Amino acid sequence: MPVRELARLTWQEVGEVERELGVAVLPVGALEAHGPHLPLATDVIIAEAMARAGADRLALRGMEVLLLPALVYTAAPFAADFPGTLSLDPTAVTMTITAVAESLARHDFDLLAIANAHLDPTHLGALSSGVEQARQTGRVRVVFPDVTQRPWATRLTEEFKSGACHAGRYETSIVMAARPELVREAVQRQLPPNARSLSTAIAAGQKSFVEAGGPRAYFGYPAEATADEGRNTISVLGAILEEAVMIELARSAG
Numbered sequence: 001m002p003v004r005e006l007a008r009l010t011w012q013e014v015g016e017v018e019r020e021l022g023v024a025v026l027p028v029g030a031l032e033a034h035g036p037h038l039p040l041a042t043d044v045i046i047a048e049a050m051a052r053a054g055a056d057r058l059a060l061r062g063m064e065v066l067l068l069p070a071l072v073y074t075a076a077p078f079a080a081d082f083p084g085t086l087s088l089d090p091t092a093v094t095m096t097i098t099a100v101a102e103s104l105a106r107h108d109f110d111l112l113a114i115a116n117a118h119l120d121p122t123h124l125g126a127l128s129s130g131v132e133q134a135r136q137t138g139r140v141r142v143v144f145p146d147v148t149q150r151p152w153a154t155r156l157t158e159e160f161k162s163g164a165c166h167a168g169r170y171e172t173s174i175v176m177a178a179r180p181e182l183v184r185e186a187v188q189r190q191l192p193p194n195a196r197s198l199s200t201a202i203a204a205g206q207k208s209f210v211e212a213g214g215p216r217a218y219f220g221y222p223a224e225a226t227a228d229e230g231r232n233t234i235s236v237l238g239a240i241l242e243e244a245v246m247i248e249l250a251r252s253a254g
């Protein structure tokens with residue numbers, strides 16, 4: 001089955017999509033400062049790469065995959081003071097997720113998979129609430145593999161697991177693989193490491209990248225990034241999305 005992009009279809013074409021084996025995939029990112037070397041849409045690029053890789057895998061299993069345009073407006077309080085970061089009230093995110101799920105269900109797409117790449121705790125909380133509320137309607141199954149949690153986090157790179165996972169080697173590698181023309185390579189190659197862990201900072205109650213020890217909005221080892229690592233990570237992210245959908249299908253069939 002081919003992966004279909006919702007935004008490119010006509011309403012009649014959507015009407016003909018087989019619902020029985022259907023899954024809608026929603027990439028979720030942010031417009032947020034990502035160091036001096038990556039674009040504000042970095043998490044959108046990563047979410048879209050994860051969504052596409054997962055969609056391709058699900059299509060190979062014979063599923064009808066409807067790829068949705070990314071959700072890019074969200075809460076990003078850790079980066080809110082950096083120029084260009086757009087940070088919304090988290091309730092807007094919760095309501096959007098629930099409303100998108102319900103609107104899909106109205107058209108008989110009752111399985112939604114979320115490919116999320118934005119890891120701000122406020123955003124993750126809002127997303128989880130939206131998923132929970134959508135599930136409570138009973139009309140839609142929502143799959144949301146949170147890559148910051150087990151079992152998914154253990155599949156990702158060492159830098160990611162260290163918590164120094166913002167605009168470092170992990171994210172820079174993915175952008176190098178997906179959108180190399182958007183990486184400011186001359187800057188990236190010169191960036192000194194910043195080993196501070198955002199997970200530790202969050203646990204300590206810190207509320208911004210500056211407080212967490214990232215005055216230039218990056219953590220980790222961006223100079224070590226490679227497109228090869230990025231391609232590998234995209235493949236792992238796609239496999240995570242695929243597996244989460246398969247688990248949900250097995251659960252709802254059983």
Ligand SMILES: [Zn+2]
Pocket residue numbers: 034042043117118119166167171
């Ligand atoms: Zn990011």
